[in-house]
Amino acid sequence: MxxxxxxxxxxxxxxxxxxxxxxxxxxxxxxxxxxxxxxxxxxxxxxxxxxxxxxxxxxxxxxxxxxxxxxxxxxxxxxxxxxxxxxxxxxxxxxxxxxxxxxxxxGKMKYYGDKHIIIVGWNERVRIIIEQLIKLDSSVKILLIDETLKENPNPKYDIHFIKGNPTVDETLLKADINHAEMVILTADQSKDEQQADMLTILTLIAIKGLNPDAYCIVEILAGHQVNNAKRAGANEIIETNHISGLLMVNDVVSHGMSDILVTMLDQLKGSKLKYIELSKNDVGMTFQYTSSALLKERIILLGVKRGENSYINPPLSYTLEENDELLVIKD
Structure with a gap:
């Protein structure tokens, strides 16, 4: 025996x-x-x-x-x-x-690892995301899921590629979704906005069902689908069309603003647009006072996030409260 x-x-x-x-x-x-x-x-x-x-x-x-x-x-x-x-x-x-x-x-090999970033969908935006992430941190672990590609589009970066439908558990488990730290869901712009957003939300539901703790950044094309993405568990939602529209309006009003905004968002230039926590010493202080104090540290204060609301360039007398987050440009 x-x-x-x-x-x-x-x-x-x-x-x-x-x-x-x-x-x-x-x-x-x-x-x-x-x-x-x-x-x-x-x-x-x-x-x-x-x-x-x-x-x-x-x-x-x-x-x-x-x-x-x-x-x-x-x-x-x-x-x-x-x-x-x-x-x-x-x-x-x-x-x-x-x-x-x-x-x-x-894209047939199962991934074994943890704390990796899963990116769903392949397009020009994803190529830029991957290149920027690797330049920021060469040790970052990135996994790409796409159903249309025939082979790994970026083997030189040692990106793990999984070919398959991201709404299917088998594909997500092959990508080791249970140990993923973050998921970036990009919209399939080969489909119309309604279909693309429905596919994105369905994929989000599948991901959250397997790993509720995964931090999901979701791209939504149609504004009326934002609430559905929130209900599905999206941690952050990027409205691509809305952002593009606002950027174009800024260019109409003030020519050349798009280049400046891109530079502000380009973290590789040394300037990071980000939220920082409000220090205990600044609780109860005015926006003007805190802005002057941060300037001495080469930090530019742009606005304040309070709960779900953000206030860009509020009045100088605006009083800061506990749990506020500061929107800054920081080296």
């Missing part, structure tokens, strides 16, 4: 591990036997194992050679039997390496 269990366990091992174990046992067995047959030519078991190893690998240094009929017969069996297993091992190893490489490129 115990023997059967061991056999079943052995058969469940990867084929490379099984072949390697068999080769290891063959070398030890034949090395020990040749030591017993010709102790004068093979003074120690280690010498016998060395001979068996160089024989099965077809290197054949010739430093240890059997001289008796029994020893040479054993050598013939080792060459016929052991070399076949060694050849099988290396062929299997090479085939597995090629298969894994192809699986990686084709």
């Amino acid at each position: 115990r023997t059967n269990k061991l056999l079943i366990t052995f058969l469940r091992w990867p084929i490379i591990s099984r072949v390697l174990l068999i080769i290891f046992l063959i070398i030890i067995f034949f090395g020990s036997i040749i030591h017993l047959i010709e102790p004068e030519n093979f003074p120690t078991v280690f010498d016998g194992i060395w001979w068996a190893l160089v024989t099965t690998s077809t290197v054949g240094f010739g430093d240890y050679v059997p001289s008796s009929i029994a020893g040479r017969s054993l050598g013939m069996v080792l060459i016929l039997f052991g070399t076949g297993f060694v050849t099988t091992y290396f062929v299997t190893l090479a085939a597995t390496a090629v298969t894994n490489q192809n699986s990686f490129l084709d």
Whole structure:
């Protein structure tokens, strides 16, 4: 009974591990036997194992050679039997390496890791996101899910690619969604706005169902779908069309504003637009006082976030309260 269990366990091992174990046992067995047959030519078991190893690998240094009929017969069996297993091992190893490489490129290989960023959908925006994230932190772990790509679009960045439908559990589990730190959902602009947003929200529901703690940044095209995205569990919502519209209006009113806004948002330039927590010393202070204090630290105060509302350039007498967040440009 115990023997059967061991056999079943052995058969469940990867084929490379099984072949390697068999080769290891063959070398030890034949090395020990040749030591017993010709102790004068093979003074120690280690010498016998060395001979068996160089024989099965077809290197054949010739430093240890059997001289008796029994020893040479054993050598013939080792060459016929052991070399076949060694050849099988290396062929299997090479085939597995090629298969894994192809699986990686084709998006069929499961991801094993944690605290990675999953990006759903491939488009020009995603290419920019990936490049910027890697420039900010070269150690960042990024996984891309897309159903339309034939192979990994960015193998040079060592981005793990999963080909599949992001609304299906099988695809998300292959991407190790349970251990993902963040998910970025981009809209499929090959579809109309309604279909693209519905697909995004459906994907969001699938993700939150498997990992409620994943921080999800969602791109929504139609404004009336924002509430549905919030109900589905989106942590942040980016209304692409709304932002583009506002940017164009700013350009109409003040020419050249788009370049300035892009520079402000470009974190690689050294200026980060971000929220910072209000210090205890600034609670009860005015917007003007806090702005002047932050300027001494090379921090530009733009506005205040209070709860769900944000106030850009509020009155100078605006009083700051506990739990407020400050919108700043910070080096």
